[in-house]
Amino acid sequence: MRQSVKVVAGFILALSCAAAQSDAVFSNTGYAADAYGAADHYPLPVPGQTRTQKQFVGYYTHFDEVRPSDPIARAGVTSPLKTSEHELVLNYPYGGQYRSVDDYLDRNPVTGLLIARGDTILYEHYRYARKDTDRFMSQSMAKTIVGMLIGIALSEGAIHSIDDLADVYVPQLADTAYGQTSIRDLLHMSSGVHFFEDSNAGDDRDKLGRDLFSPNGKGAIEAVKRFNQRDRAPGTHFSYASIETEVLGLVLSHATHQTVAQYASERIWKKMGMEADASWGRDATGDDITYCCVNATLRDWARLGLMLAYDGKWNGQQIVPRDWVLQATSVAxxxxxxxxxxATPLFGYGYQVWILPGDHRMFALQGMDGQRIIVDPRSKLVLVQTAVWTSDHDPGMREVYALWNALVAQFG
Known part of the structure; x- marks a missing residue:
């Protein structure tokens, strides 16, 4: 999802400690709760019918009950996350005044917000009657997981080089534009293949989605073959295209001889000591839909972000090779x-991850409708937001980055 976020700079920070214990806080309401279906207890979408705003909350927290999905199994002892003695209270400047984190939740359709530093949760709130056991859908944050799995497969020798062309691993794509694109250029979304994505109905991502989500859909390989016109030389121009992550998912599953969900379970979820099983949406042919659709608890999303903040290390193990994480989250x-x-008016782009401007390395996993994991490796600070944005609500996502800047100013 293309973003155009303007990071607010130049501010005065006010931070203090509250007296209350910082356990998770739950609320049955949220911003515009009636519009999001509060009176109907946040219903699930009706199969075969267009999803309405009243069904957004249910859809985003019960996706794997609505759509076919593969399990991402956890195993073993859960890796601990501490809880701070006092809940973080933060004031940030936005719209000509200072606002609190609670104000932020009242002003925005956020289903879950978690802020952590190191191994300690500083703030954890759930809205719209969501629970800490709910699995929140990633949208395009899943792309970064795919990028990290590519790095693991490379370290294990399943992928020999990211300069290999995709059709080395997926021979069904031989003689196609995407088959003749290197893994490196796919990671950077710089294939040069024509694919127009603006997150509106009728764009190429919408066409791709119909091929993948329809019960009678063609599946990823046939969907990819439909886009076969190269407009630019590869490796010369960034153009956000969800289909490039689909090709990476095909490379990954063919190279490892596992589904992407199985590989994510074995290489990330089990090793990290996640607290709950996750899931990954799949298409009608059995392939996982890798441009989106991972479902995980808020605290497990936080663990993922913290692992990246520690350059790929968590729970006493190097989960993703350190050099890969550094390459993935940096620009040469x-x-x-x-x-x-x-790459964009604000952000840069790494290996399936957005890179923030600034004087030190920070990056973000970003998904449609407000899904965010923002990471500062220097301070080991992570913000996780799950949300149900509509297109007319702060489309540039400026406010969450105003809040993030205040956090970094305090902890960085």
């Missing part, structure tokens, strides 16, 4: 077409 040169301000 400020003059690169992938640099912040060049």
């Amino acid at each position: 040169s400020p003059d690169s077409f992938l640099a912040p301000g060049k």
